[in-house]
Amino acid sequence: xxxxxxxxxxxxxxxxxxxxxxxxxxxxxxxxxxxxxxxxxxxxxxxxxxxxxxxxxxxxxxxxxxxxxxxxxxxxxxxxxxxxxxxxxxxxxxxxxxxxxxxxxxxxxxxxxxxxxxxxxxxxxxxxxxxxxxxxxxxxxxxxxxxxxxxxxxxxxxxxxxxxxxxxxxxxxxxxxxxxxxxxxxxxxxxxxxxxxxxxxxxxxxxxxxxxxxxxxxxxxxxxxxxxxxxxxxxxxxxxxxxxxxxxxxxxxxxxxxxxxxxxxxxxxxxxxxxxxxxxxxxxxxxxxxxxxxxxxxxxxxxxxxxxxxxxxxxxxxxxxxxxxxxxxxxxxxxxxxxxxxxxxxxxxxxxxxxxxxxxxxxxxxxxxxxxxxxxxxxxxxxxxxxxxxxxxxxxxxxxxxxxxxxxxxxxxxxxxxxxxxxxxxxxxxxxxxxxxxxxxxxxxxxxxxxxxxxxxxxxxxxxxxxxxxxxxxxxxxxxxxxxxxxxxxxxxxxxxxxxxxxxxxxxxxxxxxxxxxxxxxxxxxxxxxxxxxxxxxxxxxxxxxxxxxxxxxxx
Amino acid sequence: xxxxxxxxxxxxxxxxxxxxxxxxxxxxxxxxxxxxxxxxxxxxxxxxxxxxxxxxxxxxxxxxxxxxxxxxxxxxxxxxxxxxxxxxxxxxxxxxxxxxxxxxxxxxxxxxxxxxxxxxxxxxxxxxxxxxxxxxxxxxxxxxxxxxxxxxxxxxxxxxxxxxxxxxxxxxxxxxxxxxxxxxx
Numbered sequence: 001x002x003x004x005x006x007x008x009x010x011x012x013x014x015x016x017x018x019x020x021x022x023x024x025x026x027x028x029x030x031x032x033x034x035x036x037x038x039x040x041x042x043x044x045x046x047x048x049x050x051x052x053x054x055x056x057x058x059x060x061x062x063x064x065x066x067x068x069x070x071x072x073x074x075x076x077x078x079x080x081x082x083x084x085x086x087x088x089x090x091x092x093x094x095x096x097x098x099x100x101x102x103x104x105x106x107x108x109x110x111x112x113x114x115x116x117x118x119x120x121x122x123x124x125x126x127x128x129x130x131x132x133x134x135x136x137x138x139x140x141x142x143x144x145x146x147x148x149x150x151x152x153x154x155x156x157x158x159x160x161x162x163x164x165x166x167x168x169x170x171x172x173x174x175x176x177x178x179x180x181x182x183x184x185x186x187x188x189x190x191x192x193x194x195x196x197x198x199x200x201x202x203x204x205x206x207x208x209x210x211x212x213x214x215x216x217x218x219x220x221x222x223x224x225x226x227x228x229x230x231x232x233x234x235x236x237x238x239x240x241x242x243x244x245x246x247x248x249x250x251x252x253x254x255x256x257x258x259x260x261x262x263x264x265x266x267x268x269x270x271x272x273x274x275x276x277x278x279x280x281x282x283x284x285x286x287x288x289x290x291x292x293x294x295x296x297x298x299x300x301x302x303x304x305x306x307x308x309x310x311x312x313x314x315x316x317x318x319x320x321x322x323x324x325x326x327x328x329x330x331x332x333x334x335x336x337x338x339x340x341x342x343x344x345x346x347x348x349x350x351x352x353x354x355x356x357x358x359x360x361x362x363x364x365x366x367x368x369x370x371x372x373x374x375x376x377x378x379x380x381x382x383x384x385x386x387x388x389x390x391x392x393x394x395x396x397x398x399x400x401x402x403x404x405x406x407x408x409x410x411x412x413x414x415x416x417x418x419x420x421x422x423x424x425x426x427x428x429x430x431x432x433x434x435x436x437x438x439x440x441x442x443x444x445x446x447x448x449x450x451x452x453x454x455x456x457x458x459x460x461x462x463x464x465x466x467x468x469x470x471x472x473x474x475x476x477x478x479x480x481x482x483x484x485x486x487x488x489x490x491x492x493x494x495x496x497x498x499x500x501x502x503x504x505x506x507x508x509x510x511x512x513x514x515x516x517x518x519x520x521x522x523x524x525x526x527x528x529x530x531x532x533x534x535x536x537x538x539x540x541x542x543x544x545x546x547x548x549x550x551x552x553x554x555x556x
Numbered sequence: 557x558x559x560x561x562x563x564x565x566x567x568x569x570x571x572x573x574x575x576x577x578x579x580x581x582x583x584x585x586x587x588x589x590x591x592x593x594x595x596x597x598x599x600x601x602x603x604x605x606x607x608x609x610x611x612x613x614x615x616x617x618x619x620x621x622x623x624x625x626x627x628x629x630x631x632x633x634x635x636x637x638x639x640x641x642x643x644x645x646x647x648x649x650x651x652x653x654x655x656x657x658x659x660x661x662x663x664x665x666x667x668x669x670x671x672x673x674x675x676x677x678x679x680x681x682x683x684x685x686x687x688x689x690x691x692x693x694x695x696x697x698x699x700x701x702x703x704x705x706x707x708x709x710x711x712x713x714x715x716x717x718x719x720x721x722x723x724x725x726x727x728x729x730x731x732x733x734x735x736x737x738x739x740x741x
Contacts, residue, residue, distance in 0.1 A: 028567020
């Protein structure tokens with residue numbers, strides 16, 4: 001799986017490549033995906049094969065690692081409906097395939113889930129779970145838990161009613177489906193549901209916290225990385241922003257958008273939930289990674305869940321109950337004052353409330369948040385979390401949104417710009433228990449890809465200019481870097497090759513929401529292009545061009 | 557010298573007249589589809605491509621139609637995919653590069669029939685007359701329309717220089733490959 005383990009630590013025990021010898025790292029082989037859109041996927045290595053999936057048209061390639069140059073073993077083209085490209089809000093990305101028991105599972109932009117025989121590339125099953133005519137697409141990497149393939153729907157900018165679903169890994173049959181909005185029955189809230197905070201208790205809150213029927217087009221899509229704790233037998237997943245972005249059209253807490261759920265993987269029944277951002281004001285999807293680690297907290301070992309949210313806080317939760325242990329800022333924020341630990345509720349700064357038709361300036365963080373989907377890693381060696389993130393603020397005006405199925409349901413004019421300091425991205429090492437930053441690397445552009453931590457004491461990540469870097473996990477000193485052909489927004493992988501050597505692999509290929517100015521040829525004169533991201537990225541065109549290539553590195 | 561002001565005033569008056577020229581009762585069944593429109597600038601044999609029948613002058617030179625087009629561009633959620641012309645999930649419309657042609661009738665067809673890589677077909681959803689108004693407005697984004705007819709300042713957050721202040725269709729860097737041209741099959 002792209003997350004390395006079901007706890008999503010992205011920490012590898014491989015230690016052949018170390019802080020001492022990483023300077024000798026060199027290219028072992030490359031591979032062109034032939035696609036010019038944003039490559040957010042993770043190369044996946046199982047046995048002697050590497051699997052990669054391209055952005056739309058979601059071609060899956062298997063490379064044979066046992067032969068020199070890793071030649072193509074097979075490819076599979078699901079031929080997704082071309083029209084799906086129009087209803088993908090933020091470039092036509094895909095976040096990777098998942099492997100389990102001889103099969104490869106992945107989603108397609110036109111909302112299919114496909115299972116392939118990993119050896120031959122032959123299709124085992126292919127099910128359609130969404131309607132692009134209603135704006136439903138799929139971009140996430142599935143998670144396989146006990147013979148179930150867990151997937152969710154994208155389309156939060158199109159008024160899609162979000163859901164998460166478990167499919168039978170054998171044949172793709174739906175085993176359960178839980179919506180993010182609507183009556184408790186649909187959300188799979190029943191007798192076992194015990195949220196920690198008062199704000200999350202009550203009947204049918206998925207209806208009661210909305211204007212009449214607004215929950216039917218209320219968003220709460222599910223497109224982040226799902227995690228699983230086998231001991232507690234719980235899966236954890238986030239839900240995305242409510243629709244539309246304009247909050248004036250949906251008074252109420254808008255449950256269960258921007259929420260983390262703990263669910264029973266067999267039935268889908270919710271055990272607890274916690275809403276990060278009730279009544280979302282700025283498109284703060286709650287889908288960022290929920291990394292499962294055990295920490296020493298005030299003298300006791302706690303089963304924790306670490307979550308760097310779009311709202312600029314790193315949360316430490318007790319994953320058995322949903323209690324917030326701490327929530328600390330990792331990004332400049334002027335829209336709220338953090339979480340009231342007694343009630344669990346975020347304290348909003350009324351001065352930045354986006355009233356309709358009023359331009360509010362310098363709102364930090366922005367719509368993509370302090371950090372978007374880009375997954376952090378957690379090193380068991382240093383005990384630190386490595387967070388790739390943005391440093392952005394924005395001007396925002398809420399405008400009236402019309403719901404027309406299959407078209408965007410947003411209602412906001414947004415224009416982003418660099419945050420304090422002028423740099424637009426950072427990679428930060430974070431002490432999860434102390435709740436503070438240990439070191440940070442400033443980047444010119446948002447760090448839009450994932451990070452990888454290794455037992456060699458290294459952190460790997462890429463930047464949007466195309467540099468792939470290895471930093472010392474303890475100090476943040478960049479020890480090695482290599483300039484790839486295009487900006488990097490992918491997730492690094494490390495693996496032991498069939499020859500016994502350690503490799504590090506990354507997909508280069510700029511795009512994603514942040515990079516769509518290049519992958520979509522957008523016009524930088526319009527600051528509101530790409531939902532306002534272009535204003536902050538106008539110079540990206542001067543630095544990189546599009547094109548997807550896989551790079552694998554090894555020591556000589 | 558003394559004669560100039562009345563002349564200037566008359567000029568202003570006259571051009572203002574032109575700006576406000578409206579057709580109050582548009583034909584309820586305006587046909588959009590009968591104009592022969594080439595999607596390519598080449599044709600076999602001598603003579604080149606055929607001329608376009610309706611160049612949309614009536615819409616493009618009329619401030620009322622253009623401002624209506626601007627309102628409808630937001631109303632029908634074009635903006636959600638194309639932003640204020642700079643693009644998003646859909647391509648930029650304010651630049652000088654067109655996948656399916658930048659003539660008035662090309663744009664009318666793009667809106668009415670849809671385009672394969674994600675442009676919805678609005679035929680039957682937006683009345684023909686309004687599609688023409690929107691198409692005229694789309695042409696104003698790259699200022700392919702007369703300056704005095706193009707819309708002025710926004711009431712909302714200013715995303716970019718307003719349409720009437722843009723230079724006519726300047727070039728921008730970047731490729732012109734349509735999404736369909738990028739997919740290996």
